[in-house]
Every structure is written in structure tokens, then in C-alpha cells.
Amino acid sequence: MADRLFSTFVFASAALVVSLMLWVLADVVIEGTAHFSWHFLFAEPADAGRAGGIGSILVSTLWILLIALLVALPLGLGVAIWLAEFTGKPSRFAPFPARNxxxxxxILAGVPSIVYGLFGNAFFSIYLGLGFSILSGGLTLACMILPVFIRTCESGLRAVNDDWRRGALALGxxxxAAIWHILLPAARPAIIAGLVLGIGRATAETAALIFTSGYVDRMPGSLLDSGRALAVHIYDLSMNVTGGDGAAYASALVLVVLIIVLNTLAQSLVDSWFKRRLAA
Structure with missing residues (x-):
């Protein structure tokens, strides 16, 4: 009886979560499709976003995300390798830097995004003199991605059986070389999971970008220009622009599709890279 009750609870919880997700997606798809067109995808915004499209906003979003990933992925993977392979198993007797x-x-993984936005504004925009720019927004998002990505990759590396490490040592x-050719490919699922989580959080971020990349909706000329991200644009249309709900729904539909495409592309690139490493 206890097993049946527990199984029923688990399946009911899963069904509830999936139902809510499908409800939200259906609402976005139905309302967004009614206002979506190819012109909307490539044209620049007009009339405070009520007319025109999201061409410049889409470019700004991709630049911000690219900067965040280029900074966070190599740095995060390096820290994860250091924590998992060079500091020993986690315990109260581990070296203080590793525990710390x-x-x-x-702690940083649970910090609200608005705090990252204030930090990015104070450090990147003001102290480093980058101002409200795409570069400030991308670097701030990199700071947000790092904690989750590092801990996910670290967990994946620690989960690799120690026999693999001893086998590599026995082979000389x-x-x-063991990390590069054996442990990283073995931890591939965790690395992909961390990458997907990072892309999802960065692409849908709003609060942090308001204080760093800004509100400007024109086409950016350089990384030091201000640029409005897609999530910020949706927020502005929904909260501040009367009559902008149609454009907000269409923008939300593009954002959902963009996240799906980026996650699929990221998984494919990581898989192909690891396959080349194994072949080498």
C-alpha cells in the first residue's frame, strides 16, 4: 500500500508539472503565432515595440549570450576540474580553499539575479567604465552562469569511478592526459546538463540585464553599445507599453524557440567535440 501511494504521488506530481508546462507553452504558441511573421523576426522595433519587429533585439540577445558563454564555459570547466581532481574528496578535513x-x-547559485545586476552595474558598467553595454550584460550573465555550471560539472567529474583514474595511471x-581523454568524456552528461542550465538562465534573464545592457532597442554597432535583450523586451512590452501584448506574445514565442534551438545546438556541438577527443 505504501509503495502504491508513493508511486501515485510521484506520477501525479510529474503529471501536474508537465500539464502546467504544456498549458503555458500552449498559451504562448497560440497567442504568439497570431502575431508572428517573418517581417517581425527581422525588422527593427517601431512605436515602442507595438509595431515593427525584433531584429535588433535578437542580435543584441545573441551577442550577450555569446559573450557570457565564451567567458563562463572555459573558466567554469577549469574550476570544476580543479575542485574535483586536485583538491581531493569533499570533507571537513579538505583543504580550506576547496571547502571555501x-x-x-x-551561496552564489542562490543569489537573486537582481543582485547580480547591481554588481554588474557597479563593477562592469561604472568601475571598469563599460557603461550600459552588451559587454557589461554578457560579463554579468557569465557571473550568473558560473556557480551552477561549475557545481554541475564538478559533480559529474566526481561521479566518475576511481577505477578509471587508476587504470589511466597504470597505463602511464x-x-x-587522463582528465582530457578519459574523465571529461565520461562526465559528458553532466557537462551538457550544466551547459543547458546556463543557456536557459542566461537567455531568459531580465533583472540583471536592465542594469547592465540597458533598454536601447536599436541595432548595436559594437559590443560597447547598449542593447536590449529579448527577455527585457518582453518585460517592457507587457508592463510598460499599452497595447504591446501581441508583440510580447510573439517575442515570447521566439524566445522559447531560441532556447530550444540553442540547447539542441549546444548538445550537438559538445557531443561532436567529445567524439573527436575519443577518436584522437
Whole structure:
């Protein structure tokens, strides 16, 4: 009886979550399709976003996301390797820097995005003199992605059986070669999961970008120009622009499709890269 009740609870919870997700997606697809067109995808906004399209906003969003990923992925993977392979197993007797780093990452992963936005504004926009720019927004998003990405990759590396490490040592491989050719491919699912989580959080972020990349909806001429991200545009249309609901729904539909495409592309690129590493 207890097993049946528990199974029923689990399936009911899963069904509820999936139903809510499908409800939201259906609402976005139905309302967004009614206002979507190819002209909307490539034209620049007009009349405060009520008319025109999201061409310049889409370009700004992709630039911000590209900067965030280029900064966060190599740095995050390097820190994850250091924590998992060079600091030993986590315990109260582990080296203080390792314990301190892990605890700090756990705290940073739960910090509200508005706090990252204020930090990005104070450090990147004001202290470094980058102002309200795409570069400031991308660097701020990189700070947001790092804690989750590092902890996810670290968990994947720690989950690899130690027999793989001992086998590599027995074959005379250096630790660097073992990490590069054996451990990273073995931890591929965790790395992909961290990448997907990072892309999802960065693409849909609003609060942090309001204080860093800004509100300007024109086509950016450089990385130091201000640029409005797609999530910020949706927020502005929904909250501040009368009659902007149709454009907001169409923009939300584009955002959902963009996240799906980017996640699929990221998984394909990571899989192909690891396959080349294994072949080498």
C-alpha cells in the first residue's frame, strides 16, 4: 500500500508539472503565432515595440549570450576540474580553499539575479567604465552562469569511478592526459546538463540585464553599445507599453524557440567535440 501511494504521488506530481508546462507553452504558441511573421523576426522595433519587429533585439540577445558563454564555459570547466581532481574528496578535513570555494559557489547559485545586476552595474558598467553595454550584460550573465555550471560539472567529474583514474595511471598516462581523454568524456552528461542550465538562465534573464545592457532597442554597432535583450523586451512590452501584448506574445514565442534551438545546438556541438577527443 505504501509503495502504491508513493508511486501515485510521484506520477501525479510529474503529471501536474508537465500539464502546467504544456498549458503555458500552449498559451504562448497560440497567442504568439497570431502575431508572428517573418517581417517581425527581422525588422527593427517601431512605436515602442507595438509595431515593427525584433531584429535588433535578437542580435543584441545573441551577442550577450555569446559573450557570457565564451567567458563562463572555459573558466567554469577549469574550476570544476580543479575542485574535483586536485583538491581531493569533499570533507571537513579538505583543504580550506576547496571547502571555501565550494561553499561560496553554493551561496552564489542562490543569489537573486537582481543582485547580480547591481554588481554588474557597479563593477562592469561604472568601475571598469563599460557603461550600459552588451559587454557589461554578457560579463554579468557569465557571473550568473558560473556557480551552477561549475557545481554541475564538478559533480559529474566526481561521479566518475576511481577505477578509471587508476587504470589511466597504470597505463602511464599523466593526470592531464587522463582528465582530457578519459574523465571529461565520461562526465559528458553532466557537462551538457550544466551547459543547458546556463543557456536557459542566461537567455531568459531580465533583472540583471536592465542594469547592465540597458533598454536601447536599436541595432548595436559594437559590443560597447547598449542593447536590449529579448527577455527585457518582453518585460517592457507587457508592463510598460499599452497595447504591446501581441508583440510580447510573439517575442515570447521566439524566445522559447531560441532556447530550444540553442540547447539542441549546444548538445550537438559538445557531443561532436567529445567524439573527436575519443577518436584522437
Amino acid at each position: 570555494t565550494g561553499m561560496t559557489l553554493d 598516462m599523466t593526470q592531464t
